[in-house]
Amino acid sequence: GAGVSQSPSNKVTEKGKDVELRCDPISGHTALYWYRQSLGQGLEFLIYFQGNSAPDKSGLPSDRFSAERTGGSVSTLTIQRTQQEDSAVYLCASSLGDSGRRNEQFFGPGTRLTVL
Amino acid sequence: GNSVTQMEGPVTLSEEAFLTINCTYTATGYPSLFWYVQYPGEGLQLLLKATKADDKGSNKGFEATYRKETTSFHLEKGSVQVSDSAVYFCALTSRGSTLGRLYFGRGTQLTVWP
Numbered sequence: 001g002a003g004v005s006q007s008p009s010n011k012v013t014e015k016g017k018d019v020e021l022r023c024d025p026i027s028g029h030t031a032l033y034w035y036r037q038s039l040g041q042g043l044e045f046l047i048y049f050q051g052n053s054a055p056d057k058s059g060l061p062s063d064r065f066s067a068e069r070t071g072g073s074v075s076t077l078t079i080q081r082t083q084q085e086d087s088a089v090y091l092c093a094s095s096l097g098d099s100g101r102r103n104e105q106f107f108g109p110g111t112r113l114t115v116l
Numbered sequence: 117g118n119s120v121t122q123m124e125g126p127v128t129l130s131e132e133a134f135l136t137i138n139c140t141y142t143a144t145g146y147p148s149l150f151w152y153v154q155y156p157g158e159g160l161q162l163l164l165k166a167t168k169a170d171d172k173g174s175n176k177g178f179e180a181t182y183r184k185e186t187t188s189f190h191l192e193k194g195s196v197q198v199s200d201s202a203v204y205f206c207a208l209t210s211r212g213s214t215l216g217r218l219y220f221g222r223g224t225q226l227t228v229w230p
Binding site: 042043048050056093104108109110 | 152158159160161162165205207215216217218219220221222223
């Protein structure tokens, strides 16, 4: 069975452009999380999906950031009008979504975003 | 609130040395505690976990004990190998927050020399 996959693996963009980052979770995992890993801030939570709903968006840094999930599967994180401080590795994780032992999160390899 | 503090790196050791990476936490409710590892060029992997006080998580020779009285979850290994070189993250989830949302420490870079 495949793990969590993310695309692209690397993205270089110019300041002010929009970018879309994709996450394919493990099949059957209802919970999906986005995190951001940057040198200055460490690992930060961005948003959590349960199915197609996002009950916790509290980690999104600004209204330039949005995310959606369709069909309870693929998720897209969109950053509009990118800024240099958005440069980071964006990590996606998925889990079965139950409490307790079945809620182990499995991480994808990440998308490294560089904003020039 | 929920937060994790772990010792700053980098940590450099010779092969077969003893490793300790300190981790302390604050949490609402009763957290579950985790150590994740990120090997060079790879994604985050769960190394071990403990879900209640006095539990010991262990994997690949690494151990950590959930100490509620000291709010700590220190990572230890008796004899490190070159292949243990990686970044180690202490993390927690709390019942009082979003299901499964992880709160991470800043990470500790470990380099083991032969």
